Amino acid sequence: MDNSLVVWINAELYTPEGVIKQGRMLIDGEGRIKATGGPELSYGENVRIFDAEGLKIVPGFIDVHIHGGNGFHVMGGTYEDLDGISKFHARHGTTSFLATTTTAANERITKALQCSAEAVQRGVSGAEILGVHLEGPFLNVKRRGAQSKDEIRNPDAWEIEHYIQSANQLIRLVTLAPEVEGGKEAVRHFLEHGVTVSAGHSDATYEQAVAFIGQGVNHTTHHFNGMRPFHHREPGLAGAGLMCPELTTELIADGIHVHPAAVKLLFDVKSPMNVCMITDAVTCCGLPDGEYGEVVMTAGQIYLKDGTSLAGSSLTMIQALKNVISYTGLPMEQILPSLTRVPARQIRMDHRKGTLESGKDADFLVMDHELNIVSTFVVGREVYQSKAGVYKHGN
Template identity: 65%
Template sequence: MRTLWTNAALYLPDGRREQGRLLVDETGRIEAAGGAELTASGPVRQIDAEGLTMLPGFVDVHMHGGNGYNVMDARYESLDGISRFHAAHGTTAFLATTNTSTGERIREALRCAAAAVERGVGGAELAGIHLEGPFLDVVRRGAQRKEDVRPPTPEEIDQFLEAGGGHIRLVTLAPELPGGLEAVRRFRGRGVTVSAGHSDATYAQMEAAVEAGVTHTTHHFNGMRPLHHREPGLAGAGLLLSELTTELIADGIHVHPAVVRLLFAVKSPGRVCMITDAVGCCGLPDGDYGHVRMTGGQVYLKDGETLAGSSLTMLQALRNVLAFTGLPLEAVLPSLTSVPARQVGLDGRKGTLEAGKDADFLLVDDELRLVATYVRGREVYRREEPAAE
């Protein structure tokens, strides 16, 4: 049966509706969205969301794990666990993001993720794959193992594309590597968005990369040549080249709050793509987890110096950006919804609350605490209310 949600403060592409209504059809797609004037003919189930705010669901295009699960586990159970954990923190669609490793281990993770895309998972929708590496610059490899970083070859690219089964939507590579620009063109020819990351590229090299088809940067300011007044590097290119959309980890650790404010001011929210870069220990207590240590929510290699992902969630990222920038909610929302969806080719069905799109939405209270998460009209998370005394 169709469902009509009423009385929510509803965030639509053209603004906020105080007495918003959302009509969802039997397939989990949005039939109509609007204000109090929206009516539904025929049989319909009504749900009153008075006192709550309805937001479009968050799309995380760069996430490695959570709640003890990792994409590189190459197990369906891990991907399902990741999807359920992040659905409880506002994510309604995500890309399973691989790590740099041996070719066979990466291909195993790609095959597992591709199968899970087709099978479906129980929480946030697994909407595709992000191949992060192994084609990275050893100088900017971050927490990636030096032994596993390598230049691209057409043969290995094709092996990864085959293992991904047509579900790789985003790849991170260093375009300045030998064969880097050819790799950009090869991935673009298969419909994959190419992001420059873990890269020591100069500004001129990034101009060439953009000409070859790069449209995205990976966790901007991190894992790249920094901005310098004599050599702007990848960091400067991301700020200045209009073709580039910049990922951002807004945990206040990877990027200083003032620089978060700077990025939004220079690029505008329409060219900032919020991500978590969450790893397996996200959501767990502080402690040692394999080769990383989490202390106070900060995740480092055990050398204590190299950041190794984050424990951030998308909902907390939203709260942080609001606090760091002073921007209103409606200005920041696209960076977590329509921008990531656009960047990886999901904007035909994700990212906004509009007719014809999937009914992916969040119900939050006045303090932006999550009440419930819906994916394709199906409730995949609801906050437990304290028992009455």
């Protein structure tokens, strides 16, 4: 038996096949899951054993839309920003994420992309950076929300290629408004590079949205927000997300961006396998209420100073999970795919991430029965442990 093998025993283990009581999980020396099973799963001698003592072990959360947190911001364009984001969100259940940009001048976006690509190569201290979500600048100014009106522009083939190369081919998701001039060509260009294309900050009609699906769009950005709203005579992009099974819908379940009843509606209509939970967290997430640059946070709600638009969220992934359980009444095991399997699938990383099964990275959370995070593990390495860390370990 490999001496570097780690074995977790006596866990309430959440796997694609269901919840295993007295579950066991074997992790090899490379930080990959070797096997999962019940108490009958053997593991030999000379291994390191962790006794979960009945705690829950669930797959780590994947956040494909995150701008910052705890005072750090992707657009800061420094390794320290990205490392700070990774450590902060690992404390709240995120084990991997996409560094998400905002609409800005070409030079500033380029710097953020280059820095993100370098951080992927170098590695960070907390949650793993899987690549980049390019949100903007190719948006519809009418649905800009908190995005910079002055920097929004129509897609340009040279600029798209420049961003793809600046990110070292690590743009995995792009948010754009496909209906703007050059949008159709932009969709094709990104798809040719293996980038998932999401319709967002878009004023598309229902008919236009259906046409986008035929062009390869399969995702919507922070559904219901930054898009033409649902109306019974013009369902818009919001309606298309509800009606079209080809579209996976992002969701900010903070009870602010989307009413709890609308969260339940989305889960009821789409099912958890077509909802992609995100935080859309920004710099002041995790900080006290107050003014932060162009935004103000009050009771966790973040608005532009002029009050015209929400400007991101202070949500964490573990709080999003708790909120959805409360809003929908669904059990945790039914909701978990929206934070794990679905985001992994949408950014084409499901060969490595999203579930606790053989061959996948050992990205997982140890949680108590009140859903408090005890520990966060990324590729088999513990990157966070709360003061409540009580599981036993030994040889």
